[in-house]
Amino acid sequence: MLIYSISELAREFAVSTRTIRYYEEMGLICPERNQNSRRIFTKKDYARLKLIMRGKRFGFQLNEIKEMVLLFDQDPTGQKQLVRTLGYGKEKILEINERIEELQELKIEMEEMMRRLEAGISLPRQKEEFQ
Amino acid sequence: MLIYSISELAREFAVSTRTIRYYEEMGLICPERNQNSRRIFTKKDYARLKLIMRGKRFGFQLNEIKEMVLLFDQDPTGQKQLVRTLGYGKEKILEINERIEELQELKIEMEEMMRRLEAGISLPRQKEEFQ
DNA sequence: TATAACATTAACGTTAACGTAAGCTTCAAG
DNA sequence: CTTGAAGCTTACGTTAACGTTAATGTTATA
Structure with a gap:
């Protein structure tokens, strides 16, 4: 699959849509929007979210995770x-x-x-x- | 050293005394008291705290840690x-x-x-x- | 013996990481 | 064309894990 909706990603990673929106709010992801301001998640966003989830499993805080992904970005x-x-x-x-x-x-x-x-x-x- | 005061333990593990009191409050440790209700920490309590800190480093929550230490206790x-x-x-x-x-x-x-x-x-x- | 350092409990404050609800728009299916 | 599912923003609520303060008692030491 090439693009995802927010609920698809939420299902995939077993989190709520609120969680994903929160990660955007915190600047960990920056999904594009379509003409109606709906979020469009690409393969890139998917990979980013995967990294975030891994960081969470390891007990890192979101700002630490942000630091890492942004630095390598x-x-x-x-x-x-x-x-x-x-x-x-x-x-x-x-x-x-x-x-x-x-x-x-x-x-x-x-x-x-x-x-x-x-x-x-x-x-x-x-x-x-x-x- | 055989026994510790709360501030000695706090220094040793680089946490606040409040943190240690909180862990007792949550039932993760049960230090003895002297006649003036001051906490006395033994080697056993020290080891327990070490386990707790390790659990924290691994990103476990306090109730999970509690479950573990109590079960093996x-x-x-x-x-x-x-x-x-x-x-x-x-x-x-x-x-x-x-x-x-x-x-x-x-x-x-x-x-x-x-x-x-x-x-x-x-x-x-x-x-x-x-x- | 005074006085600083350390202890206690009780209680309210704080922050991260979401949950939840309201009010609105958009989209797909019958 | 309507109706239900999904999306959006805004905003207030919640919980874990402490921080902080107050009011008070204890201990060590000069």
């Missing part, structure tokens, strides 16, 4: 802008790495706890440490 | 309770796996974009897809 033709974008991107990648590591730790801890539970051991001392 | 002596806890834990591990995968995807995409930027290529077509 403008093509950094100027040398200075490019350097800035690169620095930002590398920083974000480091943050992502930290998150991945933390999640893997959490996973290991939970698996450990599951094993203990399955073995039928309460292990109050260990519990104290984890809890 | 009670030792599931009853068979039924144990089964329930095990099921919940395995579900959570699956969720964590999904998050890790999603983060790794995101990381790859961002590294890809960084490489393109460093190569000095705008790639409008690719931009459209990612953006």
Whole structure:
């Protein structure tokens, strides 16, 4: 599909139309309008919304998400802008790495706890440490 | 250190004392009190707060976090309770796996974009897809 | 012993991220 | 042609997660 109405997008991403309008209000998306001022969403808008939703799943706030998408949106033709974008991107990648590591730790801890539970051991001392 | 005051914990976790009191208000922690009704935080409370903060970093809401910590808090002596806890834990591990995968995807995409930027290529077509 | 630093509860204020309702226009189907 | 579904704007309502203030009590220390 090449273009979407607001309700189609809302259905697709399992959010309300109000949510999408709110994202436009906040400047995270800028869909075109037809002659009757109805919003027209392109594939580009779709992709943008997908990024926004992912950011939300990761617990980022809308203004953080906005900062990210806007920064990567403008093509950094100027040398200075490019350097800035690169620095930002590398920083974000480091943050992502930290998150991945933390999640893997959490996973290991939970698996450990599951094993203990399955073995039928309460292990109050260990519990104290984890809890 | 074996016990903490509320301001010590607040400093340690870089939050306000109000935040810690709020978590108690919401039932996420239950610190003991001294004879003058001042809160006394033990190592156990410290560990609990650490878990809460991690949950926050992952974008969980306080009631979700509460559900988790409370569920793993009670030792599931009853068979039924144990089964329930095990099921919940395995579900959570699956969720964590999904998050890790999603983060790794995101990381790859961002590294890809960084490489393109460093190569000095705008790639409008690719931009459209990612953006 | 005074006094600053820290603690308590109670209560009202704030902000992000929407929900909801009203009043209007537009569009598609029978 | 009407009628119901969908869209629009405006605006007020809601909730989670605290911030802030007030009024008061406690503790440490010079």
